[in-house]
Amino acid sequence: MARKLYIETVGCQMNVLDSELVVASLRKEGYELAATPGEADTILFNTCSVRQHAEDKIYSALGRLKHAKTHNPDKVIGVLGCMAQKDQQLIFRRAPYVDLVVGPGQLHQVPQLIAEARQGAGPRLEVSLNRRDGSQEAIRRSHESFDPLRDPQMRPSPYQAYLRIMIGCDKFCTYCIVPSVRGPEQSRPPAEIVAEARQLASEGCKEVILLGQTVNSYRYRDEQGETRLADLLRQLHEIDGLERLKFVTNYPKDMTTRLLETVRDLPKCSPYLHVPLQSGSDAVLRRMKRGYTVGEYREMLARIREIIPSAAVTSDFIVGFCGETDEEFEATCESVRESRFKNSFIFKYSERPGTKGASLYPDDVPETVKRERNNRLLAIQNAISEEDNLRFLGQTVKVLVEGPSKTSQKQGQTGELVQLTGRTHCDRIVVFPGNRRLVGQLLPVMVYDTSAFTLHAEVVTQEVRPTVFQLDGLSSNV
Ligand code: SAH
Ligand code: SF4
Numbered sequence: 001m002a003r004k005l006y007i008e009t010v011g012c013q014m015n016v017l018d019s020e021l022v023v024a025s026l027r028k029e030g031y032e033l034a035a036t037p038g039e040a041d042t043i044l045f046n047t048c049s050v051r052q053h054a055e056d057k058i059y060s061a062l063g064r065l066k067h068a069k070t071h072n073p074d075k076v077i078g079v080l081g082c083m084a085q086k087d088q089q090l091i092f093r094r095a096p097y098v099d100l101v102v103g104p105g106q107l108h109q110v111p112q113l114i115a116e117a118r119q120g121a122g123p124r125l126e127v128s129l130n131r132r133d134g135s136q137e138a139i140r141r142s143h144e145s146f147d148p149l150r151d152p153q154m155r156p157s158p159y160q161a162y163l164r165i166m167i168g169c170d171k172f173c174t175y176c177i178v179p180s181v182r183g184p185e186q187s188r189p190p191a192e193i194v195a196e197a198r199q200l201a202s203e204g205c206k207e208v209i210l211l212g213q214t215v216n217s218y219r220y221r222d223e224q225g226e227t228r229l230a231d232l233l234r235q236l237h238e239i240d241g242l243e244r245l246k247f248v249t250n251y252p253k254d255m256t257t258r259l260l261e262t263v264r265d266l267p268k269c270s271p272y273l274h275v276p277l278q279s280g281s282d283a284v285l286r287r288m289k290r291g292y293t294v295g296e297y298r299e300m301l302a303r304i305r306e307i308i309p310s311a312a313v314t315s316d317f318i319v320g321f322c323g324e325t326d327e328e329f330e331a332t333c334e335s336v337r338e339s340r341f342k343n344s345f346i347f348k349y350s351e352r353p354g355t356k357g358a359s360l361y362p363d364d365v366p367e368t369v370k371r372e373r374n375n376r377l378l379a380i381q382n383a384i385s386e387e388d389n390l391r392f393l394g395q396t397v398k399v400l401v402e403g404p405s406k407t408s409q410k411q412g413q414t415g416e417l418v419q420l421t422g423r424t425h426c427d428r429i430v431v432f433p434g435n436r437r438l439v440g441q442l443l444p445v446m447v448y449d450t451s452a453f454t455l456h457a458e459v460v461t462q463e464v465r466p467t468v469f470q471l472d473g474l475s476s477n478v
């Protein structure tokens with residue numbers, strides 16, 4: 001009988017990709033996916049340490065498994081990813097029934113480690129060197145990029161795929177744990193990335209989302225010279241079958257004019273740029289060690305809008321960072337009003353032990369104030385998102401159809417028409433009724449209603465296809 005695997009994933013797109021690759025490698029060993037931990041004989045958690053909340057969630061899930069393990073000692077329980085790298089032995093101390101703790105740089109070992117655990121090898125810890133525990137080269141080597149050949153069946157949709165172009169981060173923003181859990185910044189060779197993209201395209205993939213913590217810092221040097229993100233995009237653009245190229249997350253200081261002109265000139269590049277500002281106060285940005293001022297960010301944003309007028313720009317913010325005063329928070333509100341992001345992800349500061357922020361500054365903004373600031377900033381952003389989306393009323397936009405919407409999956413619609421969701425080139429979510437057969441197609445739809453997060457639309461039929469409107473600042477790229 002096939003082995004049953006249950007995997008739970010938290011964290012960023014890197015983790016979603018890592019889980020996909022781990023599942024693919026276990027499928028090759030004959031594993032099948034189980035819908036609940038109860039049905040599974042192997043339970044994996046792919047974890048995140050970016051905020052305390054993400055860690056708490058996994059420790060309580062582990063707590064719930066204590067019983068299952070006592071009743072069924074053959075179950076193998078593994079903790080993978082960033083929290084495995086950060087907490088290491090602490091995980092065994094808090095949950096002694098865990099069999100494996102595997103960092104993001106050792107994921108290729110997972111099938112082997114599970115097999116050994118099943119044979120009674122005892123608990124295993126496989127992690128990378130900490131950033132102070134070895135030579136630069138040894139530390140770098142201990143973080144291996146896990147990018148085996150892809151299995152199309154392992155992706156949520158065969159038409160879209162994440163593709164890692166670099167690992168790690170060297171920016172060391174003072175609040176952030178990522179550089180210590182994901183290790184030094186290392187770019188993958190362009191030839192490998194292009195080969196992977198070719199394979200994805202040959203399997204029917206239409207949209208590729210390039211991943212890196214600071215994706216626009218991509219830099220690979222060899223005898224042929226230096227390859228930057230702009231060069232890589234040009235190479236990927238040649239691949240037949242690929243229709244859309246997106247890349248996340250951008251670091252403001254590395255947003256070069258050449259990259260922006262490349263995005264403008266290559267029709268497959270989505271006019272969508274996630275470039276987190278984090279705070280609208282220079283003093284806070286300095287404490288965060290972000291490496292730019294609000295003025296420099298404003299200049300960059302103006303450059304984006306000048307070169308790519310249709311660009312949808314999105315941001316992240318941290319509210320309640322150490323010492324954030326009312327005035328400093330007001331400055332962030334003002335930046336959000338002024339910048340008109342398509343949307344922003346807003347987080348309450350969560351102190352991360354081991355970061356510079358934790359050792360230099362007290363986490364002194366009360367939780368109630370953080371919550372209140374979070375809500376206020378979200379309300380400002382949502383009003384802007386709602387207002388901006390109104391421009392799409394009556395417009396025809398091209399969507400890549402992703403699948404049935406969450407609500408229609410829940411209702412289990414079985415008729416001809418279901419609610420489908422898709423995304424525009426600029427990453428706006430569109431919901432419309434249609435046949436499941438449309439999934440994976442690039443399709444024009446007509447927007448008849450909008451909200452802050454969603455465009456509601458109808459499929460444009462061949463017979464009554466209206467002209468694609470052109471509004472100021474809106475290209476047919478949307
Ligand atoms: N590499 C990306 C994203 C890193 S994590 C970047 O540089 O933008 C994603 C987001 O989580 C960050 O942009 C930041 O807004 C938030 N974040 C990171 N550390 C945090 C912390 N300690 N507390 C709260 N939010 C945090
Ligand atoms: Fe963290 Fe800053 Fe690196 Fe992003 S750039 S991963 S926020 S240290």
Ligand code: F3S
Pocket residue numbers: 010011012013014015047048049050081082177178181182
């Ligand atoms: Fe979390 Fe690791 Fe991503 S800490 S945000 S899963 S890189």
